[in-house]
Amino acid sequence: xxxxxxxxxxxxxxxxxxxxxxxxxxxxxxxxxxxxxxxxxxxxxxxxxxxxxxxxxxxxxxxxxxxxxxxxxxxxxxxxxxxxxxxxxxxxxxxxxxxxxxxxxxxxxxxxxxxxxxxxxxxxxxxxxxxxxxxxxxxxxxxxxxxxxxxxxxxxxxxxxxxxxxxxxxxxxxxxxxxxxxxxxxxxxxxxxxxxxxxxxxxxxxxxxxxxxxxxxxxxxxxxxxxxxxxxxxxxxxxxxxxxxxxxxxxxxxxxxxxxxxxxxxxxxxxxxxxxxxxxxxxxxxxxxxxx
Amino acid sequence: xxxxxxxxxxxxxxxxxxxxxxxxxxxxxxxxxxxxxxxxxxxxxxxxxxxxxxxxxxxxxxxxxxxxxxxxxxxxxxxxxxxxxxxxxxxxxx
Numbered sequence: 001x002x003x004x005x006x007x008x009x010x011x012x013x014x015x016x017x018x019x020x021x022x023x024x025x026x027x028x029x030x031x032x033x034x035x036x037x038x039x040x041x042x043x044x045x046x047x048x049x050x051x052x053x054x055x056x057x058x059x060x061x062x063x064x065x066x067x068x069x070x071x072x073x074x075x076x077x078x079x080x081x082x083x084x085x086x087x088x089x090x091x092x093x094x095x096x097x098x099x100x101x102x103x104x105x106x107x108x109x110x111x112x113x114x115x116x117x118x119x120x121x122x123x124x125x126x127x128x129x130x131x132x133x134x135x136x137x138x139x140x141x142x143x144x145x146x147x148x149x150x151x152x153x154x155x156x157x158x159x160x161x162x163x164x165x166x167x168x169x170x171x172x173x174x175x176x177x178x179x180x181x182x183x184x185x186x187x188x189x190x191x192x193x194x195x196x197x198x199x200x201x202x203x204x205x206x207x208x209x210x211x212x213x214x215x216x217x218x219x220x221x222x223x224x225x226x227x228x229x230x231x232x233x234x235x236x237x238x239x240x241x242x243x244x245x246x247x248x249x250x251x252x253x254x255x256x257x258x259x260x261x262x263x264x265x266x267x268x269x270x271x272x273x274x275x276x277x278x279x280x281x282x283x284x285x286x287x288x289x290x291x292x
Numbered sequence: 293x294x295x296x297x298x299x300x301x302x303x304x305x306x307x308x309x310x311x312x313x314x315x316x317x318x319x320x321x322x323x324x325x326x327x328x329x330x331x332x333x334x335x336x337x338x339x340x341x342x343x344x345x346x347x348x349x350x351x352x353x354x355x356x357x358x359x360x361x362x363x364x365x366x367x368x369x370x371x372x373x374x375x376x377x378x379x380x381x382x383x384x385x386x
Contacts (some may be wrong), residue, residue, distance in 0.1 A: 158313045205383055224365070238381040238383055274360075
C-alpha cells in the first residue's frame, strides 16, 4: 500500500513537472529535465532510473534521452532502463562500449576487469587519462558512468573472468558484451553465456579492421572461426603486428552497442550466425555466414 | 575437380589487391597449395614492405573457413563445386 502511494506520488510529480519541448521536426513532446528527475528522486526516495521509467510510461521523455526516442521509441528506452548489461573486460572495446551504454541509458551495468590503466592503454581506452594511470580500470569507469548518467547503476568486479567465476559474475545480465583483448577469455565468456542462456556480443580488432558477431545460445559461435579444440586456438593475432588503433576500437565498439540496443529493445536484427567484417582501410563491410 | 571461390578479407584483401579468386581443386590440400603458389609470395612481399614479417605459408598465419566453418573443424577435406574458402588474418585485439 505504501509503495503504491509512493508510485502515485512519483507519477503525480512527474506529470506536474513535465514541460513542452519541440523536436527537430517541429513536433512538441512532454519532457522532464535532469534537474527535476534528480529532485523527484531525492524528495520521494526512489532511484532516478525509476523516475525516468515512470515518466516514459506516461509518454514524458527525460530530456537526456530525447534524441534516443525516435530510434527506439518510448518502450525501447524503458526496456533499456530496465535491463542489466555485463561488460566483460575494460580494454579498448570495453571502455567505449561502457561510455556508449551509459549514454544510451542502460539501467544497470556489470563491469568486470582486474587490471589497472597503463601508458599503453592511453591510445585507445577512452577513459584512460594521464592522470589516472595506475588506477584500477573498474574504479575509473564506474566513476565515469556516474558522471555521464546518474540513473545507471554500476556493479563492478575487480576480478579476472575464469571458468570458475564467469557464471556467477554474468548470471544476472540480459546481454554480455565483449570488452576483452584475448581469445582465451572470450572462449570462457562464450561458454558461460551458453550455459546461462544469455546472448553474447563478441568483437575483436586488428589494424584498420574489426569483426562483430552476436551469439545466442544455440547459435554457431567462436568454434566456427577458431576451432573446437583449445589446442588449436591462437593466443595472439595480427594486432600484435598491426596494432590496436583508437578509431578501429571506437568503430567496432559502436557496432557492439548497436547489437545490445537491438537485443534489448527488439528493434532490428542482431548479427547472428554470421560474422560482420568491417575494414576501414578500404571501407568495406562483409558478412560471412557461419556453419557448424 | 571442383571449381571453388576463394574470398579474401581485411588486410589480406588490401595486400593482395583483390577480394576473390577461383580455383579448380580436388581437396583442401590441393586448394591451399594453389593458393600459396598464386598468392603467398605477393602477400608476404607486401606485408614485408609494410614492416610485417610472417613466417610460413598462408594457411600458417591465416584463419581459413570452408563454407563458414574453420578448416580445423572439418571432418572431410574433399571439395565440391561451388564451395567457398574465406581467408583472413586473425584479429584478436580489443
